[in-house]
Amino acid sequence: MVEMKFSLVDYVIFALLLLLSTGIGLFYAFSGGRQRTTQEFLLADRSMSCLPVALSLLATFQSAVAILGVPAEIYSGGTQYWFLGTSYVLGLLIPAHIFIPVFYRLRLTSAYQYLELRFGKTVKICGTVTFIFQMVIYMGVVLYAPALALNAVTGFDLWGAVMAIGLVCTIYTTLGGLKAVIWTDVFQTVVMFVGQLAVIVVGAHQAGGMAAVWQKAQEGGRISGLDLNPDPFERHTFWTLGLGGVFMMLALYGVNQAQVQRYLSSRTEKEAIMSCYMVFPCQQIVLTLGCLMGLVMFARYGEDSPLKNGYVKSADQMVLYFVMDVLKDLPGLPGLFVACLFSGALSTISSAFNSLATVTLEDLIKPYFPDMPESRATLLSKGLALGYGLVCLGMAYIASLMGSVLQAALSIFGMVGGPLLGVFCLGMFFPWANSTGALTGLLAGLVMAFWIGIGSIVSRMGASAPLPHLNTTAVPNTGNMTTVAMTTLITAITSRPTGLQRFYSLSYMWYSAHNSTTVVVVGLIVSLLTGPTKEKDVTPGTVFPVLGTLLFFLPERYREKLCCVTPLDYRPKEPGAQQRLMPHKESNGSTFPTEEGKGEDEESESPPVVNRYIHIVHETSL
Known part of the structure; x- marks a missing residue:
């Protein structure tokens, strides 16, 4: 077993990441408008250009869980997962030309204000509360999971890492607002790219070059062909990844408040659309880097994985073990990768703080205090960001107590993305849908999502046959939080289930499509039965x-x-x-x-x- 330890240079690089992120927040707290208005604090004064917005869109959900999970998925299951990149085309074109124009031209601050304009206050409040529930659960997991992996592999102090990341996020988000969040995302995105690229270059060199890496992966059966099997119960096929992935991308880049808020911070609608276009090549690069790291891992260990040898306890710890193994003779590079890892956590959590503060203020507080002075509203939004920062630390502690229930927490997050996508699609594409149909459809979608999600967990726990080793712990990522969460639900199984057991084995990649379709179908039926919305009332x-x-x-x-x-x-x-x-x-x-x-x-x-x-x-x- 490789001796894992950090050098002084590694600690310095990690500390620099935290200091620079905090410095960006302080800079925007004391420059420009000094975050004195809600427009500046929550929407960066609608002054952002397309490049920083695009990199922030990318970083928001390129979480540390993804950096750990994608290479482990490729190592275990092969490169079939790479075909997820085909879903990025429609998954980004549809938000660029449908969702962004609608949200931007309505001059919204919160995506859920759209639901009030279309369906009324009740639907808006239900959507807002659902989103808050979704994000609060996920924040603690995103903060705790990489700290736990780091602690297990390197002995790095667990709660020291949790507190450092949580407090730094809270400080720069509370002081600098969305502008600080976006520019720290830009910095952290660069760190993520550099950290992953350094590991790939060094690892490939030690393995004899990329040609040798590719040959070893082919000999080990890790280079997957095009699987055109249309079976939705197969975990990863071209159709599952290419079509199911579109709905997962829409749940994130189309209607998620954290992303919508970035579109709305753009100077013009054209720049908002361009930022969505620029995300496409960046997403492809991120996916390719994750796949290459997985192949380099396989070239180093083959079938004799650190998990099989008992060097690590779970598949998501393999990546960190591999990094420490490859870079053990290069002081500073392990620290760079850890900075890369925690950059993913910082970008995701800070985006969550800011978006949660926005929806809470705009959707749950301002409607009841319409005459609130601007100065008080700005101060309140900063207080909300600070409060959610403390909640995140609390959720990280709860996650530490969950044990195996940690996967259930991730699953609960993923169950919400599809129904929220469905209610927005119902409003935008079907003029006769009414508020009763929207509310009923949203509830039906949530019930269906929890039914399948919890049912799959229970059926898997009750299965007598052991699961094959296809990465049951690592969490591969599409750049989409819904995907990240739901990957923990479904793993390949050795036997073909029947009846409800078969239903529960639906591929996690179809969850958003299935649940959003449920919302639309139920919503349309109820709307027609209760009296469709008339043209003059839209x-x-x-x-x-x-x-x-x-x-x-x-x-x-x-x-x-x-x-x-x-x-x-x-x-x-x-x-x-x-x-x-x-x-x-x-x-x-x-x-x-x-x-x-x-x-x-x-x-x-x-x-x-x-x-x-x-x-x-x-x-x-x-």
Whole structure:
């Protein structure tokens, strides 16, 4: 067994990561507007360019769990997982051209404000509470899991690492707001790339070069072909990864508050869309680096893994063992990889703090205190970020007591992503969906998600046959928190189950698709039974007219009944003139568009509202 220990240089590099992250927060706390308004603290004053936003989008859910999990998955199961990259195309194009325009043009701060505009306050509150529940559980796991792996392999103080990461995150998020979070994400993304690349280069060199690595992986059966098996109960196939992965990407990059908040911080809608495009090659690089590290691990150990020899207790500790083994004679590089590992944790947790503070303030507090002064609202948002930081430390302690229940906590997180995606899709794509259908559909989706998730855990625990070693502990990642969480639910099994046991063995990659579809189907049925929403009652700008395009072959009278006639496109009268239509409530409860800056009593210059879910004009600048 390799002797694992940190040198002084390793500790210095790790400490520099924490100091620089804190320094970025302090810089933005005492520069610019000094975070004196909620717009600056929560949305970076809508002033960010596409490159830092893109790197922040990437870093937000490229967690430490993923850095540990993907190489372990490749080592154990082969390169089939790499085909997940095919899902990134639609998984990023759809948010770029559907979700971002809708959210950006409505001038939202919280994604769940959309649910209020479309379905009312009850649905918004349910969505917000669901998101808070999801994120609070995940924060503690993301903080505790890498600290536990580091402690097990290197003897690095467990709670010292937890406290350092938790407190540093809390400090720079509370002081510097979203702008500090985004720029620390940029710094941490660079550290992640450099750390992983250093391990791959050194490891491949020691194995005899990448050609030798590839040959050993081929001889060991780790280079997978294209598996076109359509069976949704197979853990990883091309269709499972390529199609199921699209829904998982949408749950993250389409409707998750942490990502939506970054889109909304962009200077223009065009830059928000460009940031989504720029994530695509970055995601491919991240996935490729994880796969290459897994292959280099296999080239070093073959079938004689550290886990098999008892050097580590679980598969997710193998990566750290491998890093310490490969870099043991190169002081500073182990510290660089640990900095890479904890950069993933820092970026994920700080994003969680900021997004949780935003939805709590905007969705749960401000509606009941509409006259709250800006200074007090800003102070409250900082207090909320600080409070969630302390909650994160508490959740890390609870995670330490969970033991085997830790996987259940990750699973609970993953069960929520699909239903939330479903309720947003129900609102954007189906104009006749009503609030009763949305609420019923969301509850049905959550029930279905927990039924399958908990059922799969119970059935696996009760199985008498042992599971084959295909990485039951490591958590591979798509860059999507839902994927990260649900990977712990489903593992390959030796026997073919029947009945409900078969149902519980559904691949984790189909969970978001299955649960979001449940929300849409139940929501549409209930809406039709309880009285579909009429065209005149749909809030302008909340429906994307996809049905009008897909059902072009129907006569117009039928499309009108389905609320999918071609919407109007209001444009400024003069070139370059800025105009933004803002929804506001009339005394009768209906919602109408007004130009930003006009009072509700002022007459709008817009033409009469013929179709209530109009295209709001495209702005090139704010």
